[in-house]
Amino acid sequence: MTLLINKNSQVYECDKHNHVVVDKNIDAKIYVESVLSSQLHIELLSNATLSLYILSAKGLDYTSNISIQLADCAQAIIFDIGLLKDQGKKSFSIELLKPKSSVTYFGLDHLTGLADKKTDIFIHHKAEHTYSNQSCRGIYAENAKASVLSKVIIHKNCAKSQASQLYKSILVNPQAKNIIKPELEIYNHDIKASHGASIGQLDENAIFYLCSRGLTQKQAKNMLLSGFLSNITDQIKEEEIKTRYGRLIENTLKQTIDGDFL
Numbered sequence: 001m002t003l004l005i006n007k008n009s010q011v012y013e014c015d016k017h018n019h020v021v022v023d024k025n026i027d028a029k030i031y032v033e034s035v036l037s038s039q040l041h042i043e044l045l046s047n048a049t050l051s052l053y054i055l056s057a058k059g060l061d062y063t064s065n066i067s068i069q070l071a072d073c074a075q076a077i078i079f080d081i082g083l084l085k086d087q088g089k090k091s092f093s094i095e096l097l098k099p100k101s102s103v104t105y106f107g108l109d110h111l112t113g114l115a116d117k118k119t120d121i122f123i124h125h126k127a128e129h130t131y132s133n134q135s136c137r138g139i140y141a142e143n144a145k146a147s148v149l150s151k152v153i154i155h156k157n158c159a160k161s162q163a164s165q166l167y168k169s170i171l172v173n174p175q176a177k178n179i180i181k182p183e184l185e186i187y188n189h190d191i192k193a194s195h196g197a198s199i200g201q202l203d204e205n206a207i208f209y210l211c212s213r214g215l216t217q218k219q220a221k222n223m224l225l226s227g228f229l230s231n232i233t234d235q236i237k238e239e240e241i242k243t244r245y246g247r248l249i250e251n252t253l254k255q256t257i258d259g260d261f262l
Contacts, residue, residue: 003019003020003021004021004023005020005021005022005023005026005028006023006026007026008026008027008028018039018040018041019040019041019042019043020040020041020042020043021042021043021045022042022043022044022045022048022049022050022074023045023048024045024046024047024048025046025047025048026045026048026049027048027049028048028049028050028051029050029051029052029053029238030050030051030052030053031053031055031241032052032053032054032055033053033055038062038063038064038065039064039065040064040065040066040067041066041067041068041069042066042067042068042069042076043068043069043071044068044069044070044071044074044075044076044101045071045074046071046072046073046074046098047072047073047074048071048074048075049074049075049076049077050074050075050076050077051077051079051237051238052076052077052078052079053079053081053241054078054079054080054081054090055081055083055245055248056081056082056083056086056088056117057081057082057083057084057086057248058084058086061087061088061089062087062088062089063088063089063090063091064088064089064090064091065090065091065093066090066091066092066093067092067093067094067095068092068093068094068095068103069094069095069097070094070095070096070097070098070101070102070103071097071098071101072098072099072100072101072127073098073099073100073101074098074101074102075101075102075103075104076094076102076103076104077103077104077106078092078103078104078105078106079106079108079232079235079236080105080106080107080108080119081107081108081109081245082108082109082110082111082115082117082146083109083110083111083248083249083252084110084111084112084113084115084252085111085112085113085114085115085144086109086111086115086117087114087115087116087117088117088118089117089118089119090118090119090120091119091120091121091122092105092119092120092121092122092123093122093124094121094122094123094124094132095124095126096123096124096125096126096127096130096131096132096161097126097127098127098130099127099128099129099130100129100130100131101127101130101131102130102131102132102133103123103131103132103133104132104133104134104135105121105132105133105134105135105136106135106136106232106235107119107134107135107136107137107138107148107167107232108136108137108138108229108232108233108249109136109137109138109139109140109146109169110138110139110141110229110249110252110253110256111138111139111140111141111144111145111146112141112142112144112252112255112256113142113143113144114142114143114144115140115144115145115146116144116145116146117145117146117147118146118147118148119146119147119148119149119150120148120149120150121134121148121149121150121151122151122153123150123151123152123153123163124153124155125152125153125154125155125158125161125163126155126157126158127157127158128157128158128159128160128161129159129160129161130158130161130162131161131162131163132152132162132163132164133163133164134150134164134165134166134167134182135166135231135232135235136148136166136167136168136169136232137168137169137228137229137231137232138167138168138169138170138178139169139170139172139225139228139229139253139256140169140170140171140172140173140176140177140178141172141173141176141256142172142173142175142176143173143175143176144176144177145176145177145178145179146169146177146178146179147178147179147180147181148167148178148179148180148181148182149181149183150165150167150180150181150182150183151183151184151185152165152183152184152185152193152195153185153187154184154185154186154187154188154191154193155187155188156187156188157188158187158188158191159188159190159191160190160191161188161191161192162191162192162193163184163191163192163193163194164193164194164195165182165184165194165195165196165197166194166195166196166197167180167182167196167197167198168197168198168199168228169198169199169200170199170200170201170202170225170228171199171200171201172201172202172256178199180197180199182195182196182197183195202221202224202225203224206220206224207220207221207224210223210224218257218258221257222253222254222257225253225256225257226249226250226253229249233245233246233249
């Protein structure tokens with residue numbers, strides 16, 4: 001079923017659609033807070049803008065393939081948020097087909113229990129002056145695990161394009177696992193590109209400092225973890241969704257800290 005979006009600033013659920021077209025010069029928002037369709041194809045026409053919010057927090061095992069094609073000057077902003085026992089498997093295939101098209105992918109995980117999230121991201125720069133940016137933060141507790149394969153391909157005819165990948169995660173328990181594989185495949189040298197990944201634990205010196213200023217251990221850890229994830233949530237412009245997601249993340253952090261997983 002195809003959904004044509006041709007009105008500005010409308011909010012849509014696309015659970016019942018597997019093909020979405022955002023018309024020229026339209027600013028659209030799509031929220032998905034249940035299982036995605038197994039196949040979802042999105043087209044952004046000239047000068048279209050899409051904010052796509054995906055929230056997975058129900059612990060369901062599902063597989064989704066999301067493909068996005070962008071025409072000239074089109075922009076896609078994706079927030080992919082996984083909480084609690086998310087076991088989703090998502091594959092993104094994004095094509096920047098025309099000049100000045102761009103995609104920004106924000107990923108946020110706070111996984112617990114037996115969560116097992118897998119994400120594959122493939123971004124193809126197929127025109128000059130195209131832009132992609134990925135910024136992700138994850139916290140993994142108990143036996144949670146997640147893997148991310150992110151590959152950006154900048155094709156031969158894509159001069160003056162830019163691409164960046166930055167992934168950071170914190171492992172709360174020794175049993176938690178996070179596998180991160182950012183890759184760049186470049187066929188044109190007149191571009192700017194960077195990638196990086198880091199996996200670590202909470203900074204004990206920072207915890208000690210905050211406790212010396214009067215905070216309890218739990219308060220200090222909560223402040224550090226909240227600040228770590230706020231790098232992503234601060235990018236959300238819609239206040240209603242920012243508040244809603246903020247409360248969900250706060251509740252998940254509270255479960256982790258009060259459950260003595262830290």
